[in-house]
Amino acid sequence: MATLTNSTLPSLGTPLLSRIGNTPLIRLERVAAHLPGIQILGKAEWANPGGSVKDRAASAIVADAQQRGLLAPGKHLLDATSGNTGIAYAMLGAAMGFPVTLCVPSNVSPERKRILQAYGANVEWTDPADGSDGAIRKARALAAEESEKYFYANQYGNDANWRAHYLSTANEIWKQTDGQITHFVAGLGTSGTFVGTTRRLKELNPAIQCISMQPDSPFNGLEGLKHMATAIVPPIYDSALADRNVEMETEAAYIMAKRLGRTEGLLVGVSAAAAVATCLRIAEEEAAKGKEAVIVTILADAADKYLSERFWSE
Numbered sequence: 442m443a444t445l446t447n448s449t450l451p452s453l454g455t456p457l458l459s460r461i462g463n464t465p466l467i468r469l470e471r472v473a474a475h476l477p478g479i480q481i482l483g484k485a486e487w488a489n490p491g492g493s494v495k496d497r498a499a500s501a502i503v504a505d506a507q508q509r510g511l512l513a514p515g516k517h518l519l520d521a522t523s524g525n526t527g528i529a530y531a532m533l534g535a536a537m538g539f540p541v542t543l544c545v546p547s548n549v550s551p552e553r554k555r556i557l558q559a560y561g562a563n564v565e566w567t568d569p570a571d572g573s574d575g576a577i578r579k580a581r582a583l584a585a586e587e588s589e590k591y592f593y594a595n596q597y598g599n600d601a602n603w604r605a606h607y608l609s610t611a612n613e614i615w616k617q618t619d620g621q622i623t624h625f626v627a628g629l630g631t632s633g634t635f636v637g638t639t640r641r642l643k644e645l646n647p648a649i650q651c652i653s654m655q656p657d658s659p660f661n662g663l664e665g666l667k668h669m670a671t672a673i674v675p676p677i678y679d680s681a682l683a684d685r686n687v688e689m690e691t692e693a694a695y696i697m698a699k700r701l702g703r704t705e706g707l708l709v710g711v712s713a714a715a716a717v718a719t720c721l722r723i724a725e726e727e728a729a730k731g732k733e734a735v736i737v738t739i740l741a742d743a744a745d746k747y748l749s750e751r752f753w754s755e
């Protein structure tokens with residue numbers, strides 16, 4: 442096995458932002474309790490100061506842009522986002538003192554709208570019918586029209602996004618499992634989490650099975666995730682990295698979200714629930730083969746921002 446190297450995210454100089462990363466790895470006690478020799482572990486990414494896994498990528502993108510002089514004083518950070526990256530940028534802008542402009546589909550939950558406003562971000566609302574692709578097109582147009590004003594962060598094509606996970610998430614998981622991880626599962630949005638974590642885990646132990654997960658349809662309720670076959674494919678995505686790709690049904694994610702709340706005491710977002718549902722499928726397959734497994738996934742955020750969704754009360 443390879444040895445561990447540097448696992449830190451770049452310092453952004455404020456105590457709040459030094460709290461990004463090093464999240465707890467939580468063992469799910471009940472979901473796989475019926476499967477002997479199988480553990481499912483989740484990275485509690487809501488423990489980041491902005492409340493999601495996207496603090497890692499956003500802070501790495503900002504640090505990289507500052508180092509390269511792209512986010513000079515007075516420039517606005519501009520990007521397209523349907524939620525968590527926008528919240529992370531808005532928090533970073535407020536803490537570090539740069540303006541933030543976000544292109545966001547107007548059907549995001551009211552909770553998200555309020556959070557962005559509370560951090561003081563400027564928001565350009567885009568047509569929900571155009572999904573996240575509409576927000577991307579709007580950001581590209583603004584960046585082209587006013588290149589003096591904006592630093593276009595372009596999370597979908599920015600290598601600092603996946604590198605954040607290569608340098609932090611993967612090494613944390615390796616350390617927290619004492620190198621015992623056998624499977625890694627992550628949902629695909631920009632794909633930064635999956636691509637960066639997988640690249641590093643495969644260096645540490647090429648036998649680790651890395652499984653990407655995406656919604657089974659473009660019309661899904663798995664906020665934060667992309668149906669790659671119909672979306673603008675992110676330039677940082679590399680489909681060859683996955684040992685396997687699982688397509689998850691929204692309904693199965695909703696059922697798992699409720700189950701995690703009631704049986705584990707974990708109120709997670711729907712993409713996290715979809716990730717755990719994927720882990721459970723893999724766990725059942727491994728158990729059926731009589732194998733032991735340590736399956737690690739990313740719990741991208743908590744349920745707070747989604748509590749107005751109807752499935753919670755159905």
Ligand code: PMP
Nearest residue numbers: 525630631632633634665712741
């Ligand atoms: N889950 C949630 C809730 C997200 O907001 C995101 C980011 N869009 C993801 C998963 C996927 O992360 P990534 O962009 O790194 O693929």
